[in-house]
Amino acid sequence: MGQSAGDRWTVTTDKFASFDGAELAVHRLGEGKPVVLLHGLFSSAEMNWIKWGHAEKLADAGFRAIMLDFRVHGESASPRDSDSYPPSVLIRDAAALIGHECLEDGGYDLVGFSLGARTAIHGCAAGVLNPRRLIACGMGVAGLTDWRRRSAFFKRVIDEFDSIERGDPAYLSRQFLKSQGVDRIAARLLLDAFEDLDPALLGDIQQPALVLNGEKDDDNGSAEELAGLLPNARYQEVPGGHLDSATKAELGDAIVSFLSQP
Template identity: 45%
Template sequence: MASSPADFPVRHFRSEDGLDLVYRELGQGRPLILIHGLFSNSWVNWIRYGHAQLLAERGFRVIMPDLRGHGESAAPHDAASYPPDILAQDGLALVRHLGLTDYDLGGYSLGGRTTLRMLVDGAAPRRAILAGMGLAGILDVHQRRGFFRHVLEDLGNHKRGSGAWLAEGFLRTTGGDAKAMLPLLDSFVDTSEQEIAAITMPVLVLAGVDDHDNGSAADLAAILPEGRLAHIPGNHMTSVLRPELGQEIADFLLDQ
């Protein structure tokens, strides 16, 4: 495991609306953009548990942005800074900033949904990875958005051991800014089955065997014309800690 975020200094780029956003890199080779989940950041999701190192060792230049409102990227508190689909637009801005034309793209949980939205909005990677995401979390963002709104609006009052209590604990661990994440929730948009079915590149749908937070990964893979389904041990919170996450991503991307 990596020792400290300080060992992986951030690099900067500008969003289309002028915000200062950051990303980290590890490795040399084929570009692979990986997007973290809600309440997380690039260090926690991809570097801390060794996924980025494994992928770098297998020949990838791993590019890991901090989403707006997260990590070391700008985290404004005003609703105007979080228009619909803004995370996908930020992702496309990063692709343009780096001048990428031949690359791979993926994400975990919110990062998986953001990856899908980037595909709908015009991103054209060779292959894509949707991890920690199921069909319900793509078709209807309302249910999970409501859960996270409850988490953020009632901090300090959640029943010990509850899902909300665990989510708040994770937010505190990552140093997340609740005042930025509340308006961010309203930027999430639904994606239709027709839009999903129009995605033609190979897509890995990867989920913990006990992860049901965002609906069925199998159902999501079935709609994608080139969808491939894989499971790893764990639930939504624990599968991201498992080395199998990085291994499955590498195996998929290197499969000829």
């Protein structure tokens, strides 16, 4: 299956079985050096990477963008049984994708936005994911170490979905969840599968890393502090807040620039 992403490139999509048999969608664009891209919560590969041209920029720069739809997102399965959401489920899905694509340790780059960044960092800290370079977008220390607070916000969006009104701090998230057609029962199960990260483990991530954050984005705590805790990272800002930095051309430009360095 394919869809247009510009004059030169066509997005192709297929599905594969993850570690537990759940059917996940993977989208690809371009040829060349592989880059695995992990999207944000309630989003999708289409919304995070394709729609705003970031994947096309990677393809034009000689990369092959490999974009997963996490379970409960995009074109992937949304199982409603609790057994489908063990601890570290999304890390295991990302590892299953890397295995499906036959990517070797150090033979791919890894980019995540928000939930995708959280998953990428957890996976690298655990040694499950071993990219050449790492880019974490829209993520700070609190988003890694204090998930309970962030999770409570999203659970409220789900539990009070029909009563959240304009002017409520949760309204924009409610509207985004609605626009993406996310299965709320499955999403709530997924939220309970995430665990906090011991910040001491950030020192185990030795890959060159870029922490990329919207200048008005503090939803997940301090991204600049996160960069300081990673041994080989630098911090960079792009325009926007948490909900719109992924729509800015500067995000894709920064990703391509960092991954293109010798």
